[in-house]
Amino acid sequence: MSRASMRLVLTNQLSEIRRLTDAIDDFANRYTFAGQASFKLNLALDEILTNIISYGFVRGAQSEIRVDIDLEDDKIVARILDSGRAFNPLDYPAPDVGLSLEDREVGGYGIHIIRTLMDEVDYCRQGDNNCLLLVKCLGNTTSKGGISNGNRSQPKG
Amino acid sequence: METEVSRKGSVVIVSAGDRLDSNSSAAFQERLNKVIENEPSIVVDMSRFNYVSSAGLRVLLMAAKQCKAANRKLALCGLQPDVHMVFDISGFLPLFSIFADTNEAVTALS
Numbered sequence: 297m298s299r300a301s302m303r304l305v306l307t308n309q310l311s312e313i314r315r316l317t318d319a320i321d322d323f324a325n326r327y328t329f330a331g332q333a334s335f336k337l338n339l340a341l342d343e344i345l346t347n348i349i350s351y352g353f354v355r356g357a358q359s360e361i362r363v364d365i366d367l368e369d370d371k372i373v374a375r376i377l378d379s380g381r382a383f384n385p386l387d388y389p390a391p392d393v394g395l396s397l398e399d400r401e402v403g404g405y406g407i408h409i410i411r412t413l414m415d416e417v418d419y420c421r422q423g424d425n426n427c428l429l430l431v432k433c434l435g436n437t438t439s440k441g442g443i444s445n446g447n448r449s450q451p452k453g
Numbered sequence: 454m455e456t457e458v459s460r461k462g463s464v465v466i467v468s469a470g471d472r473l474d475s476n477s478s479a480a481f482q483e484r485l486n487k488v489i490e491n492e493p494s495i496v497v498d499m500s501r502f503n504y505v506s507s508a509g510l511r512v513l514l515m516a517a518k519q520c521k522a523a524n525r526k527l528a529l530c531g532l533q534p535d536v537h538m539v540f541d542i543s544g545f546l547p548l549f550s551i552f553a554d555t556n557e558a559v560t561a562l563s
Binding site for chain 2: 314402412
């Protein structure tokens with residue numbers, strides 16, 4: 297059951313991410329999940345919003361992105377809804393984080409970070425909207441063993 | 454974000470803060486690239502960055518590739534714990550020479 301919620305509507309500009317970060321920091325301080333959980337949630341949301349804002353829309357098109365965050369007893373659930381082009385981050389393979397400098401891909405780390413830091417990631421396309429669900433369990437300050445090779449994160453417990 | 458460039462002997466130190474993300478990475482990259490073009494030994498002092506996203510990782514990885522190709526020496530120093538964690542999960546720690554602070558990094562590159 298949700299103990300507290302925050303709702304935010306952002307426009308599709310990168311500068312809006314800072315507004316979301318500030319709002320989550322306030323929310324985290326008020327409901328005392330500050331620290332690792334709020335840092336990881338902020339980073340995961342930054343990564344997905346940077347993707348949506350940078351690649352989701354025709355250049356110059358204005359749109360809104362909705363972010364709903366619910367604090368439950370043992371987890372934080374974030375839902376991101378945007379009307380950009382269909383984009384399922386779970387479709388993208390993780391970069392090989394074991395390669396040498398010369399062979400390293402320079403991109404793809406954002407989605408890798410989301411998958412690694414979140415305990416559950418789920419995507420669906422609903423009509424003209426992308427819906428992404430991110431879940432971060434509380435009381436679990438360790439990352440999921442660092443390097444994730446799985447295609448998607450699974451809920452714990 | 455204001456990027457500061459200073460010099461200690463033959464080593465140039467690039468320092469900035471507080472967030473290296475999709476909003477700030479382009480300006481930082483531009484400044485860093487100019488330094489790499491002109492200087493043989495570069496330390497990026499990360500101590501004022503409390504936040505690095507994949508946009509920042511990208512800039513640092515491209516800088517490392519550029520330094521390798523141009524035969525420049527590059528070191529990072531002063532990674533904060535959250536930033537160190539982002540480097541760790543992205544497999545970036547083995548790609549860089551990383552030191553505790555600028556003194557150590559400058560000594561190593563001098």
